[in-house]
Amino acid sequence: MKKKILLPTDFSKNSTNAIHYAVQLYKEEQCEFFILHSCYVPGYAKSNLISVDNVDQTLTAAKEAAEKKMEELKTQPPFTVTSTNHTFKYLIEIGDLTDNLKNTIKNNTITLVVMGTRGETDSKHLILGSNAVVTMEKVRGCPVLAIPGHITYKAPSEIVFPTSFKTTYTKAELAVLVEIASLTNAPIRVLYIQKNLDFSTKQIENKALLNTLLEPTTYTHHKLYNQNLHNGVRSFVQSRDSGMIAFVNKKHSFFGSIFSNPMVKDLGNNTNVPILALHNLEH
Template sequence: MEKLKKHERFNNANNKHTFHFLNEFGSFNDVLKKVVEKEDIELILIGSEGGKEDKKLIQGSNAVNTMEKVRNCPVFEIPDKVIIKNPNEIVFPTSFKTHYKEKELATLIEISKITNAPIRILYIQKDKEFSKKQSENKALLNQILGATSFSHHVLYSSDIQEGVRCFFQSRESEMIAFINKKHNFFGSIFSNPMVKELGNNPNIPVLALHDLRN
């Protein structure tokens, strides 16, 4: 701990930041949850080493586990290979099956405004037509994101995971955001393998938001 403190004092002269060190017994995510609650933390920023050959190590990484299990605060994961800069755009995949809340999307909106990064709302179309409820939720999302720059995109694909991957890779998008559903993780858009793939992509930061009703 003392070595870490000396390292931070030596390498961080930015007076806009302060550093606090915590040495507490317990699992990584349990301690995080307690600190978030106690200190009223608004965003968890966590680094990761994506692209490892050891898949078991990847799937057990703190970054991915934190996105999956810490739900009382947004989690922003930044791979170590990413150069810190304003993203060119933020991809926001959605099924339009959730009743969006402004508070849930507040971090996404703030990042978009601060960085001037437009939000690209991505819907993967399979065979079914939009339901009335989806249309209503889409209108609600438009209203909530009204103060940001955003656009809608529809990609026709029978494979949702592949569709999302193709979209952000073809556009060279530099950030992805999603809503983490507690009882239906990623809704019908993503499955756990996709979560782990996104969370361990060595080239793109991932912002995990949370359904505050759960």
Template sequence: MKRKILLPTDFSKNAWNALRYASELYKNEEVDFYILNAFTTNNFALDNMMVPEPGEQWYEQAKTRSESSIKKLLKDIEALEVPLNHTYFTKSVLNTPLEAVKTLVEDKDIDIVIASTKGETDDVNTIIGSNSIDFMEKVRNCPVFMIPANISFKEPNEIVFPTSFKTHYKRRELNYLREIAKITNAPIRILHILKEDKLSDEQKEKKALLEECFEGLKYTFHILENASIQIGLDIFVQSRNSEMIAFINKKHNFFGSVFSKPMVKELGFNSKVPVLALHDLRN
């Protein structure tokens, strides 16, 4: 089945890097890639009532710049000799990156969003960078896969999946983790930070359910004690040189706040390791 993948871009080196990563990851899969640039104008703010309309000078100038940059980007893609099973579509829209992404996810029934964790200046507070965490937190209808700057694609040695064993796992929520594990042949390392002496009966049931969801994949269970979630995950990833993280972003529970902007700055691994944010579809 053909996949639909959304690639937000601000035409930066980091956004280009995320695009190339996506192309390599899905090189053997049939994919429609949607390249999206959300542009603004220097004279108007999107939260202002004075938003330019099509036909107005500022709008047309900004759209022309965006479309011109997209044409150049498509030529760069052609130079890569991309797989024949990849097709690229483009869209320029006056909007914030977050709202533009959310709208296109709905309009095109996007399967997954793949974007850079950083924008044009390598600063988490600028353009795509400032929106990367918003993408993970607020694009709720499909997974969001964030690619750090300067990461070249290689099949990950393993995918770390932190869990409290309290999430109500669903196969459809874990489909993209399963898919990436299959196409990269990467084992999944299920990490639990133990807060009590032992798992409760409910946690044991959820662990068994997770085993059902991962049936047919290579996976192992790992437990750390006497550590905070953030520090425990950081230690585990760094000590093993793990090359990918996936988690279920269940709002207001467990990892709901781990990938907030302050935490991104504190956790060194997040700038070095691709992160796949899955979503509890009941939220």
């Protein structure tokens, strides 16, 4: 059965780079890639704000421009490279990006979203652009892998997985992490930023469960003492030249809302590695 992976594009270099990354990451796997351009037209959802005629004209022009860019995209690698493993579907949807992503994920049983961390309209001073931030926080139907624009694909040397052991993870939540680790032969480094010397009974149980869930991979445990969470993750990743950060983004958890500022700026500006946001699938 083919994996179904969603690749949003705004036709920027960063989004195209993320597409290349995804195709290389899953080059040996049977995959169906959905290339989605979300075209936002002001007034489309709230036609009372401007005249219907103007909305229709703007909508037609926007769709035509998007279709032209999509046709141009199809003439570029990796779409021109023959692969027995990969097929591509091209989608243009009008409306809000988050809504379009959620609908596409639901309607096509998407298992992973891979996107660039900065789009065409985002400030070049931001590592994580606004669309990536919103997607990783709001799109909770499947994991989101955000790729910095300057990173070309190479198998990660290791994947850092910070945890407090206060969260009870499930096999489904960690499935894509285990999958990527297995595909790339990347060991998982479980990182605990230690504040208390002793674990609670619940933490001990959660650690044991996590070990069981990570059994298909190579993994090791690491501790940092008396460090700020953000600085601890950053310094650990930098000192080891780690290739990816992964975490489960649960509300009211270890990270809380990890992608709220200033975490976005701090983590993004100081790691420059792909970030895999896994989600509590009950949300």
